Amino acid sequence: MGERLLHLADQRATERLAEDIAVMLRNGDVLALSGELGAGKSTFARALIRAVADDPDLDVPSPTFTLVQSYELRLTIAHFDLYRITDPDELAELGFDEAVATGVVLVEWPERAGNMLPERAIHLTIAEGETADARTVHIRAPDQTIARIDRTLAARAFLDASGFKGVQRRFLLGDASSRAYERLVADGASPFILMNAPAQPDGPIIRDGKPYSRIAHLAEDVRPFVAMAKWLKSKGFSAPDIRADDLEQGFLIVENLGSEGLLDPSGAPIEERYTAAVEALAQLHVTPVPGALPVGSETYHLPAYDLGAMQIEVELLVDWYLAHERGTPPSATEREDYITLWRQAVASLEGSEAHVVLRDYHSPNLIWRGDRERVDRLGIIDFQDAMLGPTAYDVASIVQDARVTIEQPMADRLVAAYVAARHGLGPFDEPAFRRALALMQAQRGSKILGIFVRLKQRDGKPGYLRHLPRMRSYVAEALRHPDLAELRSWYETAGVFGSGAGDDRQA
Incomplete structure:
Protein backbone atom coordinates (compact mmCIF):
# COMPACT_ATOMS: atom_id res chain seq x y z
CA MET A 1 0.00 0.00 0.00
CA GLY A 2 1.10 3.56 -0.71
CA GLU A 3 0.27 6.78 1.10
CA ARG A 4 0.17 10.47 0.27
CA LEU A 5 -0.58 13.54 2.43
CA LEU A 6 -1.95 16.61 0.64
CA HIS A 7 -2.49 20.12 2.02
CA LEU A 8 -5.38 22.02 0.44
CA ALA A 9 -5.63 25.77 0.97
CA ASP A 10 -9.38 26.20 0.59
CA GLN A 11 -12.64 24.69 -0.66
CA ARG A 12 -11.72 25.34 -4.30
CA ALA A 13 -8.53 23.31 -3.80
CA THR A 14 -10.66 20.46 -2.41
CA GLU A 15 -12.94 20.63 -5.44
CA ARG A 16 -9.94 20.75 -7.76
CA LEU A 17 -8.52 17.57 -6.16
CA ALA A 18 -11.89 15.92 -6.81
CA GLU A 19 -11.62 16.93 -10.48
CA ASP A 20 -8.08 15.54 -10.65
CA ILE A 21 -9.28 12.22 -9.23
CA ALA A 22 -12.35 12.19 -11.51
CA VAL A 23 -10.33 12.11 -14.76
CA MET A 24 -8.37 9.03 -13.63
CA LEU A 25 -11.32 6.96 -12.41
CA ARG A 26 -11.97 3.51 -13.82
CA ASN A 27 -14.80 1.05 -13.38
CA GLY A 28 -14.17 -0.90 -10.18
CA ASP A 29 -12.68 2.02 -8.26
CA VAL A 30 -14.00 2.44 -4.72
CA LEU A 31 -13.34 5.73 -2.91
CA ALA A 32 -13.76 5.53 0.87
CA LEU A 33 -14.22 9.07 2.25
CA SER A 34 -13.54 9.40 5.97
CA GLY A 35 -13.61 12.45 8.25
CA GLU A 36 -15.59 14.20 10.94
CA LEU A 37 -18.92 15.91 10.29
CA GLY A 38 -18.25 19.03 8.23
CA ALA A 39 -14.78 17.92 7.15
CA GLY A 40 -15.67 18.13 3.46
CA LYS A 41 -16.58 14.59 2.39
CA SER A 42 -19.78 15.68 0.69
CA THR A 43 -18.03 18.67 -0.90
CA PHE A 44 -15.44 16.32 -2.40
CA ALA A 45 -18.05 13.77 -3.56
CA ARG A 46 -20.28 16.44 -5.11
CA ALA A 47 -17.38 18.01 -7.03
CA LEU A 48 -16.20 14.61 -8.27
CA ILE A 49 -19.65 13.58 -9.54
CA ARG A 50 -20.17 16.92 -11.28
CA ALA A 51 -16.76 16.62 -12.93
CA VAL A 52 -17.54 13.15 -14.28
CA ALA A 53 -20.91 14.48 -15.50
CA ASP A 54 -19.23 17.58 -16.97
CA ASP A 55 -22.12 19.54 -15.46
CA PRO A 56 -21.28 22.12 -12.76
CA ASP A 57 -24.99 22.58 -12.01
CA LEU A 58 -25.89 18.91 -11.64
CA ASP A 59 -28.09 18.32 -8.61
CA VAL A 60 -26.11 16.04 -6.28
CA PRO A 61 -28.21 15.50 -3.16
CA SER A 62 -26.70 13.99 -0.05
CA PRO A 63 -27.63 10.30 0.28
CA THR A 64 -27.84 10.62 4.08
CA PHE A 65 -31.49 9.55 4.12
CA THR A 66 -31.70 7.50 0.90
CA LEU A 67 -28.39 5.76 1.81
CA VAL A 68 -27.41 5.44 -1.86
CA GLN A 69 -27.76 7.71 -4.88
CA SER A 70 -26.86 6.46 -8.39
CA TYR A 71 -25.73 8.38 -11.50
CA GLU A 72 -25.56 7.05 -15.06
CA LEU A 73 -22.73 9.15 -16.46
CA ARG A 74 -19.53 8.43 -18.42
CA LEU A 75 -19.03 6.00 -15.57
CA THR A 76 -21.87 4.63 -13.45
CA ILE A 77 -21.39 6.12 -9.98
CA ALA A 78 -23.04 4.90 -6.79
CA HIS A 79 -22.75 7.34 -3.87
CA PHE A 80 -23.28 5.66 -0.48
CA ASP A 81 -23.67 7.37 2.89
CA LEU A 82 -23.42 4.75 5.63
CA TYR A 83 -23.92 7.08 8.62
CA ARG A 84 -27.35 5.62 9.41
CA ILE A 85 -26.65 1.91 8.93
CA THR A 86 -26.25 -0.25 12.05
CA ASP A 87 -24.84 -3.45 10.53
CA PRO A 88 -22.49 -3.99 7.56
CA ASP A 89 -24.82 -6.73 6.34
CA GLU A 90 -27.24 -3.99 5.29
CA LEU A 91 -24.90 -3.22 2.39
CA ALA A 92 -26.08 -6.32 0.56
CA GLU A 93 -29.65 -4.99 0.54
CA LEU A 94 -28.38 -1.67 -0.83
CA GLY A 95 -26.74 -3.40 -3.83
CA PHE A 96 -23.21 -2.55 -2.75
CA ASP A 97 -21.48 -5.57 -4.34
CA GLU A 98 -23.24 -5.01 -7.67
CA ALA A 99 -22.27 -1.33 -7.63
CA VAL A 100 -18.62 -2.24 -7.04
CA ALA A 101 -18.72 -4.75 -9.90
CA THR A 102 -20.29 -2.44 -12.47
CA GLY A 103 -19.03 1.08 -11.86
CA VAL A 104 -17.41 3.52 -9.44
CA VAL A 105 -18.42 3.67 -5.78
CA LEU A 106 -18.11 6.59 -3.35
CA VAL A 107 -18.55 5.70 0.30
CA GLU A 108 -18.97 8.22 3.10
CA TRP A 109 -18.50 6.85 6.63
CA PRO A 110 -16.74 3.73 5.27
CA GLU A 111 -15.76 2.58 8.78
CA ARG A 112 -19.36 1.38 9.14
CA ALA A 113 -18.88 -1.04 6.24
CA GLY A 114 -16.82 -3.42 8.39
CA ASN A 115 -14.83 -5.70 6.09
CA MET A 116 -17.12 -5.18 3.10
CA LEU A 117 -14.78 -2.79 1.30
CA PRO A 118 -12.51 -4.40 -1.30
CA GLU A 119 -8.76 -4.38 -0.64
CA ARG A 120 -8.25 -2.19 -3.69
CA ALA A 121 -10.30 0.67 -2.18
CA ILE A 122 -8.84 4.19 -2.25
CA HIS A 123 -9.05 5.61 1.28
CA LEU A 124 -9.21 9.41 1.59
CA THR A 125 -9.29 10.83 5.11
CA ILE A 126 -10.21 14.53 5.13
CA ALA A 127 -9.43 16.69 8.17
CA GLU A 128 -9.49 20.39 8.99
CA GLY A 129 -6.31 22.33 8.30
CA GLU A 130 -4.69 25.38 9.83
CA THR A 131 -7.42 27.78 8.65
CA ALA A 132 -11.19 27.48 8.49
CA ASP A 133 -11.31 26.47 4.81
CA ALA A 134 -8.02 24.56 4.66
CA ARG A 135 -7.98 20.77 4.63
CA THR A 136 -5.50 17.94 4.77
CA VAL A 137 -6.20 14.78 2.80
CA HIS A 138 -4.47 11.53 3.67
CA ILE A 139 -4.66 9.05 0.78
CA ARG A 140 -3.99 5.34 1.19
CA ALA A 141 -4.30 2.91 -1.72
CA PRO A 142 -2.56 0.00 -3.46
CA ASP A 143 0.74 0.98 -5.08
CA GLN A 144 -0.62 0.77 -8.65
CA THR A 145 -3.48 3.10 -7.73
CA ILE A 146 -1.12 5.50 -5.97
CA ALA A 147 0.86 5.63 -9.23
CA ARG A 148 -2.33 6.69 -11.06
CA ILE A 149 -2.97 9.37 -8.43
CA ASP A 150 0.61 10.61 -8.66
CA ARG A 151 0.20 10.85 -12.44
CA THR A 152 -2.95 12.97 -12.27
CA LEU A 153 -1.38 15.25 -9.65
CA ALA A 154 1.70 15.62 -11.86
CA ALA A 155 -0.58 16.64 -14.72
CA ARG A 156 -2.13 19.32 -12.52
CA ALA A 157 1.33 20.62 -11.59
CA PHE A 158 2.27 20.74 -15.29
CA LEU A 159 -0.88 22.73 -16.09
CA ASP A 160 -0.22 25.17 -13.26
CA ALA A 161 3.36 25.71 -14.43
CA SER A 162 2.28 26.19 -18.07
CA GLY A 163 -0.10 29.10 -17.53
CA PHE A 164 -3.23 27.00 -16.99
CA LYS A 165 -3.47 27.34 -13.22
CA GLY A 166 -6.90 26.41 -11.90
CA VAL A 167 -8.25 25.25 -15.28
CA GLN A 168 -11.00 22.63 -15.15
CA ARG A 169 -10.07 19.18 -16.42
CA ARG A 170 -12.67 17.04 -18.17
CA PHE A 171 -12.09 13.50 -19.44
CA LEU A 172 -12.21 13.40 -23.23
CA LEU A 173 -11.14 9.91 -24.22
CA GLY A 174 -8.71 7.11 -23.77
CA ASP A 175 -7.59 5.03 -26.75
CA ALA A 176 -6.30 1.56 -27.41
CA SER A 177 -2.90 2.56 -26.04
CA SER A 178 -1.85 4.08 -22.70
CA ARG A 179 -2.62 7.62 -23.88
CA ALA A 180 -5.47 9.66 -22.44
CA TYR A 181 -6.89 13.05 -23.36
CA GLU A 182 -8.69 15.76 -21.39
CA ARG A 183 -10.49 18.94 -22.37
CA LEU A 184 -9.20 21.99 -20.54
CA VAL A 185 -12.12 24.28 -19.69
CA ALA A 186 -11.89 27.95 -18.70
CA ASP A 187 -14.77 30.45 -18.80
CA GLY A 188 -16.94 27.84 -20.51
CA ALA A 189 -14.57 27.41 -23.47
CA SER A 190 -12.25 24.52 -24.27
CA PRO A 191 -9.66 25.65 -26.83
CA PHE A 192 -6.96 23.24 -25.58
CA ILE A 193 -6.52 19.56 -24.80
CA LEU A 194 -4.18 17.86 -22.37
CA MET A 195 -2.45 14.85 -23.89
CA ASN A 196 -1.30 12.47 -21.18
CA ALA A 197 1.13 9.98 -22.73
CA PRO A 198 3.67 8.55 -20.29
CA ALA A 199 6.77 7.00 -21.79
CA GLN A 200 6.34 3.29 -22.25
CA PRO A 201 8.93 0.82 -20.97
CA ASP A 202 10.19 -1.83 -23.33
CA GLY A 203 8.29 -5.10 -23.22
CA PRO A 204 9.87 -8.55 -23.25
CA ILE A 205 12.48 -9.38 -25.87
CA ILE A 206 10.77 -11.41 -28.57
CA ARG A 207 13.05 -11.34 -31.63
CA ASP A 208 16.57 -10.25 -32.61
CA GLY A 209 17.16 -8.84 -29.13
CA LYS A 210 14.24 -6.41 -29.45
CA PRO A 211 10.75 -6.05 -27.93
CA TYR A 212 7.65 -5.80 -30.13
CA SER A 213 7.50 -2.00 -29.89
CA ARG A 214 11.01 -1.60 -31.29
CA ILE A 215 10.42 -4.02 -34.17
CA ALA A 216 7.11 -2.37 -35.10
CA HIS A 217 8.62 1.11 -34.55
CA LEU A 218 5.92 2.26 -32.12
CA ALA A 219 6.41 5.63 -30.44
CA GLU A 220 7.53 5.18 -26.85
CA ASP A 221 7.24 8.84 -25.79
CA VAL A 222 5.71 12.11 -27.08
CA ARG A 223 8.72 13.30 -29.10
CA PRO A 224 7.57 11.78 -32.42
CA PHE A 225 4.16 13.44 -32.00
CA VAL A 226 5.75 16.85 -31.39
CA ALA A 227 8.11 16.47 -34.37
CA MET A 228 5.36 15.35 -36.76
CA ALA A 229 2.85 17.99 -35.59
CA LYS A 230 5.29 20.77 -36.35
CA TRP A 231 6.24 19.30 -39.74
CA LEU A 232 2.62 18.79 -40.84
CA LYS A 233 1.72 22.35 -39.87
CA SER A 234 4.76 23.70 -41.71
CA LYS A 235 3.48 21.99 -44.88
CA GLY A 236 -0.01 23.45 -44.62
CA PHE A 237 -1.79 20.49 -43.05
CA SER A 238 -4.08 20.98 -40.06
CA ALA A 239 -2.29 19.38 -37.12
CA PRO A 240 -2.70 20.69 -33.55
CA ASP A 241 -0.54 23.58 -32.42
CA ILE A 242 1.42 22.63 -29.29
CA ARG A 243 1.06 25.27 -26.58
CA ALA A 244 3.27 23.64 -23.90
CA ASP A 245 5.14 20.38 -23.41
CA ASP A 246 6.97 18.30 -20.86
CA LEU A 247 8.80 15.80 -23.05
CA GLU A 248 10.23 13.85 -20.13
CA GLN A 249 6.94 13.31 -18.31
CA GLY A 250 4.87 12.93 -21.47
CA PHE A 251 2.46 15.86 -21.09
CA LEU A 252 1.39 18.11 -23.97
CA ILE A 253 -1.09 20.97 -24.14
CA VAL A 254 -2.36 20.97 -27.72
CA GLU A 255 -4.85 22.94 -29.76
CA ASN A 256 -8.41 21.61 -29.77
CA LEU A 257 -9.20 21.32 -33.48
CA GLY A 258 -12.90 20.66 -32.83
Missing part, protein backbone atom coordinates in the same frame (compact mmCIF):
# COMPACT_ATOMS: atom_id res chain seq x y z
CA SER A 259 -15.29 17.81 -32.16
CA GLU A 260 -17.01 17.27 -35.51
CA GLY A 261 -15.86 14.11 -37.26
CA LEU A 262 -16.43 12.25 -40.51
CA LEU A 263 -19.66 10.54 -39.45
CA ASP A 264 -23.27 11.69 -39.37
CA PRO A 265 -25.33 11.64 -36.13
CA SER A 266 -26.29 8.00 -36.74
CA GLY A 267 -22.64 6.97 -37.06
CA ALA A 268 -22.67 6.51 -40.84
CA PRO A 269 -19.78 7.80 -42.96
CA ILE A 270 -20.25 11.12 -44.78
CA GLU A 271 -18.75 10.52 -48.20
CA GLU A 272 -17.85 14.16 -48.86
CA ARG A 273 -15.66 14.17 -45.75
CA TYR A 274 -13.99 10.85 -46.55
CA THR A 275 -13.30 12.14 -50.05
CA ALA A 276 -11.61 15.18 -48.55
CA ALA A 277 -9.53 12.80 -46.43
CA VAL A 278 -8.21 10.82 -49.42
CA GLU A 279 -7.54 14.04 -51.34
CA ALA A 280 -5.51 15.33 -48.38
CA LEU A 281 -3.47 12.13 -48.56
CA ALA A 282 -2.83 12.73 -52.25
CA GLN A 283 -1.49 16.17 -51.39
CA LEU A 284 0.66 14.73 -48.60
CA HIS A 285 2.13 12.15 -50.95
CA VAL A 286 3.52 14.78 -53.32
CA THR A 287 5.02 16.83 -50.48
CA PRO A 288 8.81 16.33 -50.12
CA VAL A 289 9.62 13.61 -47.59
CA PRO A 290 10.87 15.05 -44.27
CA GLY A 291 14.46 14.60 -43.17
CA ALA A 292 15.70 15.39 -39.66
CA LEU A 293 12.84 16.89 -37.62
CA PRO A 294 13.64 19.16 -34.66
CA VAL A 295 12.07 18.30 -31.30
CA GLY A 296 13.30 20.16 -28.24
CA SER A 297 17.09 20.19 -28.34
CA GLU A 298 17.17 16.97 -30.38
CA THR A 299 16.26 15.79 -33.86
CA TYR A 300 13.95 12.97 -34.87
CA HIS A 301 14.09 10.78 -37.98
CA LEU A 302 11.07 8.84 -39.17
CA PRO A 303 11.77 5.09 -39.07
CA ALA A 304 11.22 2.91 -42.12
CA TYR A 305 8.10 0.77 -42.35
CA ASP A 306 10.34 -2.17 -43.13
CA LEU A 307 9.94 -5.90 -43.60
CA GLY A 308 10.50 -6.56 -39.90
CA ALA A 309 7.71 -4.17 -38.86
CA MET A 310 5.19 -5.47 -41.40
CA GLN A 311 6.02 -9.07 -40.58
CA ILE A 312 5.69 -8.75 -36.80
CA GLU A 313 2.33 -7.00 -37.30
CA VAL A 314 0.74 -9.69 -39.48
CA GLU A 315 1.90 -12.35 -37.03
CA LEU A 316 -0.64 -10.93 -34.58
CA LEU A 317 -3.28 -12.80 -36.56
CA VAL A 318 -1.75 -16.21 -35.84
CA ASP A 319 -0.55 -15.25 -32.35
CA TRP A 320 -3.91 -13.91 -31.08
CA TYR A 321 -6.80 -13.97 -33.50
CA LEU A 322 -6.81 -17.48 -34.96
CA ALA A 323 -7.22 -19.38 -31.69
CA HIS A 324 -9.99 -16.96 -30.67
CA GLU A 325 -11.83 -17.42 -33.95
CA ARG A 326 -11.71 -21.18 -34.33
CA GLY A 327 -10.97 -22.33 -30.78
CA THR A 328 -7.60 -23.93 -31.56
CA PRO A 329 -4.17 -22.32 -32.10
CA PRO A 330 -2.37 -22.67 -35.42
CA SER A 331 -0.13 -25.67 -35.95
CA ALA A 332 3.59 -25.14 -36.42
CA THR A 333 3.18 -25.88 -40.14
CA GLU A 334 0.29 -23.44 -40.51
CA ARG A 335 2.28 -20.71 -38.82
CA GLU A 336 5.41 -21.35 -40.88
CA ASP A 337 3.44 -21.33 -44.16
CA TYR A 338 1.68 -18.12 -43.17
CA ILE A 339 4.93 -16.32 -42.32
CA THR A 340 6.55 -17.49 -45.56
CA LEU A 341 3.63 -16.28 -47.67
CA TRP A 342 3.65 -12.88 -46.00
CA ARG A 343 7.42 -12.56 -46.30
CA GLN A 344 7.10 -13.11 -50.04
CA ALA A 345 4.18 -10.68 -50.30
CA VAL A 346 5.91 -7.90 -48.40
CA ALA A 347 9.11 -8.39 -50.39
CA SER A 348 7.12 -7.65 -53.55
CA LEU A 349 6.70 -4.06 -52.28
CA GLU A 350 10.40 -3.35 -52.73
CA GLY A 351 10.75 -0.35 -55.00
CA SER A 352 7.12 0.73 -54.51
CA GLU A 353 6.32 4.40 -53.93
CA ALA A 354 7.07 5.37 -50.31
CA HIS A 355 6.22 8.43 -48.27
CA VAL A 356 5.02 9.37 -44.77
CA VAL A 357 2.68 6.72 -43.36
CA LEU A 358 0.60 8.28 -40.58
CA ARG A 359 -0.49 4.78 -39.47
CA ASP A 360 -3.91 5.52 -37.89
CA TYR A 361 -5.56 7.60 -40.58
CA HIS A 362 -9.24 6.81 -39.99
CA SER A 363 -12.40 8.39 -38.57
CA PRO A 364 -11.53 8.57 -34.83
CA ASN A 365 -8.40 10.58 -35.63
CA LEU A 366 -9.76 13.05 -38.18
CA ILE A 367 -11.65 16.27 -37.40
CA TRP A 368 -13.96 17.97 -39.88
CA ARG A 369 -13.54 21.76 -40.15
CA GLY A 370 -16.13 22.65 -42.76
CA ASP A 371 -15.52 26.39 -42.53
CA ARG A 372 -11.95 25.93 -43.88
CA GLU A 373 -10.69 25.27 -47.37
CA ARG A 374 -8.65 22.55 -49.07
CA VAL A 375 -6.50 20.40 -46.75
CA ASP A 376 -7.19 22.75 -43.83
CA ARG A 377 -10.72 21.31 -43.71
CA LEU A 378 -9.30 18.13 -42.22
CA GLY A 379 -7.78 18.14 -38.74
CA ILE A 380 -5.27 15.33 -38.23
CA ILE A 381 -4.70 14.41 -34.58
CA ASP A 382 -2.93 11.03 -34.46
CA PHE A 383 0.48 10.52 -36.08
CA GLN A 384 2.98 9.67 -33.35
CA ASP A 385 3.64 6.26 -34.93
CA ALA A 386 4.35 7.70 -38.38
CA MET A 387 6.95 5.99 -40.55
CA LEU A 388 8.25 6.07 -44.11
CA GLY A 389 6.56 3.35 -46.13
CA PRO A 390 4.05 2.49 -48.88
CA THR A 391 1.75 5.39 -49.70
CA ALA A 392 -1.05 2.84 -50.10
CA TYR A 393 -1.13 2.11 -46.35
CA ASP A 394 -3.00 5.24 -45.22
CA VAL A 395 -5.36 4.98 -48.19
CA ALA A 396 -6.14 1.47 -46.94
CA SER A 397 -6.74 2.87 -43.45
CA ILE A 398 -9.38 5.37 -44.53
CA VAL A 399 -11.22 3.33 -47.18
CA GLN A 400 -11.43 0.32 -44.84
CA ASP A 401 -12.17 2.24 -41.64
CA ALA A 402 -11.75 -0.12 -38.69
CA ARG A 403 -14.56 1.45 -36.64
CA VAL A 404 -17.23 2.20 -39.24
CA THR A 405 -18.33 0.16 -42.22
CA ILE A 406 -17.36 1.56 -45.60
CA GLU A 407 -19.42 -0.33 -48.16
CA GLN A 408 -17.45 -1.50 -51.19
CA PRO A 409 -19.06 0.88 -53.75
CA MET A 410 -18.10 3.85 -51.56
CA ALA A 411 -14.61 2.43 -51.01
CA ASP A 412 -14.20 2.14 -54.78
CA ARG A 413 -15.24 5.77 -55.23
CA LEU A 414 -12.79 6.91 -52.55
CA VAL A 415 -9.92 5.05 -54.20
CA ALA A 416 -10.93 6.58 -57.55
CA ALA A 417 -10.89 10.05 -55.93
CA TYR A 418 -7.38 9.46 -54.60
CA VAL A 419 -6.17 8.16 -57.95
CA ALA A 420 -7.68 11.14 -59.80
CA ALA A 421 -6.07 13.57 -57.36
CA ARG A 422 -2.67 11.90 -57.78
CA HIS A 423 -2.88 12.00 -61.58
CA GLY A 424 -3.70 15.69 -61.29
CA LEU A 425 -0.61 16.35 -59.19
CA GLY A 426 2.00 14.76 -61.42
CA PRO A 427 3.29 11.36 -62.63
CA PHE A 428 1.62 8.44 -60.89
CA ASP A 429 1.94 4.66 -61.38
CA GLU A 430 -1.68 3.64 -60.86
CA PRO A 431 -1.33 -0.16 -61.47
CA ALA A 432 1.54 -0.41 -58.95
CA PHE A 433 -0.48 1.62 -56.43
CA ARG A 434 -3.53 -0.63 -56.78
CA ARG A 435 -1.44 -3.77 -56.21
CA ALA A 436 0.16 -2.20 -53.15
CA LEU A 437 -3.26 -1.07 -51.89
CA ALA A 438 -4.69 -4.61 -51.91
CA LEU A 439 -1.62 -5.89 -50.08
CA MET A 440 -1.72 -3.11 -47.49
CA GLN A 441 -5.43 -3.65 -46.91
CA ALA A 442 -4.82 -7.33 -46.24
CA GLN A 443 -1.77 -6.63 -44.07
CA ARG A 444 -3.45 -3.92 -42.01
CA GLY A 445 -6.67 -5.88 -41.61
CA SER A 446 -4.81 -8.99 -40.45
CA LYS A 447 -2.88 -6.93 -37.91
CA ILE A 448 -6.04 -5.31 -36.56
CA LEU A 449 -7.84 -8.64 -36.17
CA GLY A 450 -4.97 -9.71 -33.91
CA ILE A 451 -4.81 -6.39 -32.05
CA PHE A 452 -8.53 -6.33 -31.23
CA VAL A 453 -8.37 -9.84 -29.78
CA ARG A 454 -5.22 -8.95 -27.85
CA LEU A 455 -6.93 -5.87 -26.40
CA LYS A 456 -9.63 -8.13 -25.02
CA GLN A 457 -7.52 -11.03 -23.79
CA ARG A 458 -4.42 -9.20 -22.55
CA ASP A 459 -5.71 -5.73 -21.71
CA GLY A 460 -9.26 -6.43 -20.56
CA LYS A 461 -10.90 -4.28 -23.29
CA PRO A 462 -13.59 -6.50 -24.86
CA GLY A 463 -15.39 -3.66 -26.67
CA TYR A 464 -13.09 -3.92 -29.67
CA LEU A 465 -14.39 -7.39 -30.51
CA ARG A 466 -17.53 -5.87 -32.01
CA HIS A 467 -15.39 -4.70 -34.93
CA LEU A 468 -14.17 -8.19 -35.88
CA PRO A 469 -16.90 -8.98 -38.46
CA ARG A 470 -16.14 -5.73 -40.30
CA MET A 471 -12.42 -6.42 -40.34
CA ARG A 472 -12.92 -9.99 -41.57
CA SER A 473 -15.00 -8.64 -44.42
CA TYR A 474 -12.35 -6.07 -45.30
CA VAL A 475 -9.57 -8.67 -45.36
CA ALA A 476 -11.64 -11.05 -47.48
CA GLU A 477 -12.27 -8.26 -50.00
CA ALA A 478 -8.58 -7.31 -50.16
CA LEU A 479 -7.55 -10.93 -50.78
CA ARG A 480 -9.67 -11.05 -53.95
CA HIS A 481 -6.77 -9.38 -55.78
CA PRO A 482 -5.26 -12.02 -58.12
CA ASP A 483 -1.72 -11.37 -56.86
CA LEU A 484 -2.83 -12.51 -53.38
CA ALA A 485 -4.38 -15.84 -54.40
CA GLU A 486 -1.98 -17.97 -52.34
CA LEU A 487 -2.60 -15.90 -49.22
CA ARG A 488 -6.33 -16.09 -49.81
CA SER A 489 -6.14 -19.87 -50.00
CA TRP A 490 -4.25 -20.02 -46.68
CA TYR A 491 -6.82 -17.78 -44.94
CA GLU A 492 -9.73 -19.87 -46.21
CA THR A 493 -8.11 -23.19 -45.28
CA ALA A 494 -7.10 -21.95 -41.82
CA GLY A 495 -10.66 -20.80 -41.04
CA VAL A 496 -9.88 -17.10 -40.64
CA PHE A 497 -13.32 -16.25 -42.00
CA GLY A 498 -15.15 -18.97 -40.07
CA SER A 499 -18.26 -18.48 -37.93
CA GLY A 500 -16.26 -17.81 -34.76
CA ALA A 501 -15.83 -20.17 -31.81
CA GLY A 502 -15.70 -17.38 -29.26
CA ASP A 503 -16.29 -14.29 -31.27
CA ASP A 504 -17.66 -10.81 -30.93
CA ARG A 505 -21.22 -11.87 -30.20
CA GLN A 506 -20.05 -12.22 -26.59
CA ALA A 507 -18.64 -8.66 -26.45
